[in-house]
Amino acid sequence: MQDLKEKIDLTRLPRHIAIIMDGNGRWAKEKGEDRLFGHFHGVESVRNIAEGCAELGVEYLTLYAFSTENWNRPKNEVNGLMALLVDTIHKEVETLNKNNIRLHVIGDMDMLPHFACEELNEALEMTSRNTGLNLVMALSYSSRWELVNAVRNIGVDVKDGKIDPETITHETVEKYLCTSNLPDPELMIRTSGEYRISNFLLYQLAYAELYFTATRWPDFRKDNLYEAILDFQGRERRFGKISEQLQAG
Ligand code: IPE
Ligand code: IPE
Ligand code: MG
Secondary structure (H helix, E strand, O other): OOHHHHOOHHHOOOOOEEEEEEHHHHHHHHHHOOOOHHHHHHHHHHHHHHHHHHHHHOEEEEEEEEHHHHHOOOHHHHHHHHHHHHHHHHHHHHHHHOOEEEEEEEEEHHHHHHHHHHHHHHHHHHHOOOOEEEEEEEEEHHHHHHHHHHHHHHHHHHHHOOOHHHHHHHHHHOOOOOOOOOOOOOOOEOOOOOOOOOOOOOOOOOOOEEEEEOOHHHHHHHHHHHHHHHHHHHHOOOOEEEEHHHHOO
């Protein structure tokens, strides 16, 4: 594990890592347990990976914790996840502060139960002065929800004469997304062997490097993160250009 960490070039770290934390349910079922047992153990991975990112000096870590579509899961799983969320946030604020981690949330907060919103707002406020890792939780989030919202709000501002449609650029669109104050993710990791994006940051991932691993989220630890970062560092990011242009600087 130590070896992997030492191989990482700290001058070329991804500024922003986004993770689709998948496989909690399968991890639990493989152990003959209830799906919620998997979610419970997934929290340990969140702690470990947030600490790993903070230690390396990654600036932003976005974790997909609950999608808009996840509201359609069986009621007991949704309720269990909400309870786990509130309980975890409550317990972790102290550790976040100790590690200088600032919490952010993206998603449709109006969908969350009142008690969850209150707990979240408190944690956002209590960590707002931290200057280390920015930990962004995507909760009740989906990219299509975000984009529809953005288009609607742009429409309102055009109608009110605040923006001229002719002047709309990609920077304008970015301003209306939940991620307006975040750089685009450079590395996106999905655990548990699924090769899809599942409505996560569709706009922001335009040029992200994608990394898929079969490891289930509750088994994902710092050494798995280091492997993903090393893989990222071995890639050539061309942004539409050709290799020779990049080498020429
Ligand atoms: C990811 O694990 C956590 C959430 C989506 C809340 P899953 O619950 O999707 O686990 P699998 O994919 O069914 O194994
Ligand atoms: C994506 O996982 C959402 C989160 C990890 C929060 P899902 O398990 O919900 O995605 P699908 O249904 O396999 O695409
Ligand atoms: Mg899943």
